[in-house]
Amino acid sequence: MSRVALVTGATxxxxxxxxxxxxxxxxxxxxxxxxxxxxxxxxxxxAAMPVGGAQVRGEILDVTDPGGxxxxxxxxxxxxxxxxxxxxxxVMRVGPDDDPRTIVREYAEVNNFGTxxxxxxxxxxxxxxxxxxVVASSLGTLHQLAPVLHGRFDGAATLDEVDIQVGxxxxxxxxxxxxxxxxxxxxxxxxxxGQVAAVRALAAQRRETDRARGILIAAVxxxxxxxxxxxxxxxxxxxxxxxxxxxxLVDLALEPVDPAQYGELVRYGSVxxxxxxxxxRPLDGNARHSFAAVTYDG
Numbered sequence: 501m502s503r504v505a506l507v508t509g510a511t512x513x514x515x516x517x518x519x520x521x522x523x524x525x526x527x528x529x530x531x532x533x534x535x536x537x538x539x540x541x542x543x544x545x546x547a548a549m550p551v552g553g554a555q556v557r558g559e560i561l562d563v564t565d566p567g568g569x570x571x572x573x574x575x576x577x578x579x580x581x582x583x584x585x586x587x588x589x590x591v592m593r594v595g596p597d598d599d600p601r602t603i604v605r606e607y608a609e610v611n612n613f614g615t616x617x618x619x620x621x622x623x624x625x626x627x628x629x630x631x632x633x634v635v636a637s638s639l640g641t642l643h644q645l646a647p648v649l650h651g652r653f654d655g656a657a658t659l660d661e662v663d664i665q666v667g668x669x670x671x672x673x674x675x676x677x678x679x680x681x682x683x684x685x686x687x688x689x690x691x692x693x694g695q696v697a698a699v700r701a702l703a704a705q706r707r708e709t710d711r712a713r714g715i716l717i718a719a720v721x722x723x724x725x726x727x728x729x730x731x732x733x734x735x736x737x738x739x740x741x742x743x744x745x746x747x748x749l750v751d752l753a754l755e756p757v758d759p760a761q762y763g764e765l766v767r768y769g770s771v772x773x774x775x776x777x778x779x780x781r782p783l784d785g786n787a788r789h790s791f792a793a794v795t796y797d798g
Contacts, residue, residue, distance in 0.1 A: 502529040504580045505554075505753075506572075508561055508618065509590035511536040511545045513727050514635065514749075517742035518587050519549070519556060521750045526554035531580070535572070536590075537562035563590045563614030564606075569621035582627040585753045588618045588634040593729040600687045604673040607687060612666045612694045616659045619702050629714040631753045634699050636719040640692035640765055642775040646682035653697040654775060662701055666694040695719060696765050700774065703763025716757045720749055721767035 505522050509515040511534070519534045526532065532554050536542045539560055546558040559575070562568050576583050592610040594603060615634055623632055642650050652669075656662045669690045672678035683690060699719040703710070710717060724739040748768050752761070764771045 502527065502531065503584040504531050504533070504576060504582070505585035505587075506533040506535060506576070506583055506622070507587040507589055508535050508563060508614075510534040511538065511541040514722060514725060514742045514745060515587070515589040516545055517746040518589065518749060519545075520743070521746045522585070522753070523549060523553040523556055525750060525754060528552075528554060530554040532556050533559050533572075533576070535559050535561035537564075561590075563617060564609045566617070569614075569617045573621040573625050577625050582625045583622060583630065584627050585631045586618070586622045586626075586633065587749070587753070588615055588632075590614050590618075591635070594687060595729070600673050600685070601676060604670050604687055608666055608670045608691060608694075611691045612698075613663060615695050616663055616698050619659060619698060623702060623706065623717065626715055629757075631715070632717045633749065633753060634695055634719045635749070636695045636699075636721060636765060637688070637692045638721045638765070638767060638772055639689045640694075640696035640719060640721070641772055642693065643773075644684065644689045645693055646684075648682050650775065653693055656697050656701050657704065658701055659698055662694060662698045665697075666690075669694075696774070699765075700763050707762060711759060711762065714757055716752075716762060718752070718761050718763065719765040720752060721765060721772065722746075722749055723767065 503526060505526065507515050507518045507522070510519050519532055522532050534542060534546055534556055535558070536545070537560065542558040542560060546556055549556045559572060561572050590610060592607050594607060619632070619634070626632055642654060652665045653662070656665055669678070669683060672681065672683060673687065679685070696719045699717060703717045706717065722745040725742055725745045727742065751769070752766060760771055765774065766772070
């Protein structure tokens with residue numbers, strides 16, 4: 501059976517690199533959906549794809565549209581009967597001069613509620629041996645959050661509960677009360693933690709069935725990438741290009757499943773511990789954990 505892949509936020513940067521590499525490594529009979537919210541940019545990205553490899557098709561997906569992901573999932577079921585690989589890569593980026601209070605609602609709508617919409621829509625249509633991967637960051641662990649806030653995300657058992665906690669954080673940032681509390685000032689930290697918490701909540705509900713079917717649901721950290729947005733914050737002159745960073749992510753999507761990675765945040769093939777308590781637990785024989793110091797990773 502030919503395979504079907506989908507990448508969100510795919511008209512530039514890492515998303516575009518993921519589509520290009522998937523097209524190289526998948527078979528000519530396979531189909532990859534390059535998605536974004538702007539029709540012209542989607543069409544231009546598809547037209548610029550190198551010749552050869554899997555077929556690349558463009559589709560419009562605005563992850564802030566409450567029904568957008570579900571409609572696209574229905575379309576893929578009608579065309580193909582399901583999906584094999586999904587990369588959730590849609591992201592709103594922020595710069596040093598952006599005021600968190602003015603941008604946080606739109607930011608969370610894309611990065612967080614867009615992620616949970618994607619998980620709800622595409623997890624049910626994954627075929628056997630499927631992959632559902634959310635592009636996050638090493639900032640998405642509880643190590644980056646004050647202990648008093650850990651229970652908000654560590655205890656979230658459903659996607660709805662994760663959305664509630666993200667919504668409370670958003671309102672605290674928007675009304676200014678977050679500044680007087682324990683929330684970090686960099687909005688990317690709670691947002692990435694919310695993304696990883698969403699992956700963990702969904703995976704906990706599906707773990708046994710997915711393992712029996714060879715399915716992997718995971719978050720992934722691509723590492724620091726040399727992009728114009730990252731350059732606003734850090735010196736990224738020596739960082740990998742999007743094409744280089746895409747390699748480890750596509751490996752995760754195409755290579756055999758490591759059970760230790762299910763529901764976890766994966767960086768360069770190793771699992772990043774979700775919390776300090778996870779570091780103290782005995783490691784599973786198949787686990788490959790990294791205890792390196794956590795820095796910003798896109």
